[in-house]
Amino acid sequence: MHTNLPVREERPWWRDAVTYQIYIRSYADSNGDGIGDINGIRSRLPYIKDLGVDCIWINPWFQSPQKDHGYDVADYMDVNTDYGTMDDAKALIKEAHDLGIRIILDLVPNHSSDLHVWFQAALNSEPGSKERARYIFRDGKGENGDLPPNNWEAVFGGPAWERVIEKDGKPGQWYLHLFAVEQPDFNWENEEVWQHFRDIFKFWLDLEFDGFRIDVAHGMWKEKGLPDVDFAEVELLDRHYRPYWDQEEVHEIHRDWRKITNSYKHDPMLVSEAWAPTDQRTAMYVRPDELHQSFNFSFLTAKWEAKSLKQIIDKSMTEVVKVGAPPSWVWENHDVVRKTDRLDLGLQNKGKGLEKFGDPKKLNKERALLRARAATLLELALPGGAYIYQGEELGLFEVRDIPEDRLEDPIWKMSGHTDRGRDGCRVPIPWTKDPAGAHGFSSNKSITTDKAWLPQSEGWGERAVDTQQGVQGSFFEMVKAALTIRKGEAGLGDGEMNWIDSTDDVIAFQRPGKFACYVNFGPADVVIPYGAEVLISSAPLKGEHIPADTAVWLRLP
Ligand code: GLC
Ligand code: CA
DSSP states (O other): OOOOOOOGGGSOGGGSOEEEEEOGGGTOBSSSSSSOOHHHHHHTHHHHHHHTOSEEEEOOOEEOOOTTTTSSOSEEEEEOGGGOOHHHHHHHHHHHHHTTOEEEEEEOOSBOOTTSHHHHHHHTSOTTSTTGGGBOEEOOBSTTSOBOSSOOBOTTSSBSEEEEEOTTSSEEEEEEOSSOTTOOBBOTTSHHHHHHHHHHHHHHHHTTOOEEEETTTTOSOOOTTOOOOOHHHHHHHOTTOOTTSSOTTHHHHHHHHHHHHHTOTTOOEEEEOOOOSSHHHHHGGGSTTSOSEEOBGGGGGOOSOHHHHHHHHHHHHHHHHHTTOOOEEESOOTTSOOHHHHHHHTOOOOSSSOSOOOOGGGOOHHHHHHHHHHHHHHHHHSSSEEEEETTGGGTOOOOOOOOGGGOOOHHHHHTTSSOOTTGGGOSOOOOOSSOHHHHHTBSOTTOOTTTSSSOOOTTGGGGOGGGTTTOTTOHHHHHHHHHHHHHHOTTSSSSOOEEOSOOSSEEEEEETTTEEEEEEOSSSOEEOOTTOEEEEESSOOBTTEEOTTEEEEEEOO
């Protein structure tokens, strides 16, 4: 497969950047209140530098009542008080840039918080007012308007409409919220909304932040007339289709933003979280005048199986390459069950990680780690951008024993307490084996493991940073070594890729410079091609053989 791409020196940084995702609330707590913060990230920059990534993506850190942990933004041009100040943010970007690390932020344009001044003004204004026109207010159906305007469902569960109390004290109009009740959807037919987001872009890009991850980039535009979802037909044709996802008009918004980033010399990048129904439709978000990258989420629903993974890689590359964009690979993020667990248990996140977690008793931790390590080497050998979610470089497992009364994800409540939600992959990072300060997460020693904002489970220190950094053979050191090799190979990142001797149990491909990656899914051992030099392997090799659940990078003769 040819990507026809320029060599590294001539191509933009974002085409093959390795980006480390920081869920700020759970990364590092500098002021001892049990909540991660900006100065915590600053204190860990040397660690991130040591790992060797190019870029950091920080989950939303804006002013927010934290009903969906920052994805409910009250003020897009300020940081959340729990996380620090604008001065801290400015210090962070400077220090990161000094270390050669870029930072992208997480923009949430589909909805705001109900505490955004605009929404508060809307609540205090009449139906039909210009204040209400920034959101999606409608009269209800039925005689007294007491039925929702249509049958749309919220992603987190329940109806997507909430009724408000009008100034006269009586129930009145309804507003749309595709996510939590506290996340009202903006009306993107309103020019004021466009201008608001242009201002937000300029605010952060002027401070030299390096771009944005665009939350729900396939949302925003709603089909005219807000028609009911025809659930029967949707099931039949394509279960992803909804009159509010992946509408043609949404691309106009992305074009507007690309013009803004193009006007900045430091070449900011935009990466979309777009859950489109096909690879072809996902690729539309990265046409030359739209966003730079779009997460390829296929790995999130993939099983540990050579044949299907090869197909996934092929399909997603073919489509983005057609529009001239780089692919971008993701095994983990803050919305899904950790890949250690998934790859071992064969769990398939149905897009959002909302499904049950499989039978934890069946988890074989040793095999899970082998697979997770091999999966990481596979990802880093592919062309394009790659994402590593905090803790993925440590091989953290999903946390399954958070007590119900400590669950924070709005999904728990909105699913009527049937779905525990996504907290299991958001537990604070263990920096030390020693449990003090929630395993080094907090600078405050009296923050015990159960006092962090999400409690850590027994044994959470087993895979702590201080048991891995500088320790030969650890997950961390494997990722670090792979990133060093990746940087040194001109053709890794962007560049050509060709399948070689893949079989039903083996994925194998060649990259420029006689570089090759072999992944053996087992059960049988596989012989290394004669004369090949081993650059790195995800587990010890058996002489000339690659054991099951192992990846190896080679230089072919
Ligand atoms: C995205 C985020 C998720 C959030 C949702 C609503 O899917 O990744 O964490 O809850 O959008 O903003
Ligand atoms: Ca803190």
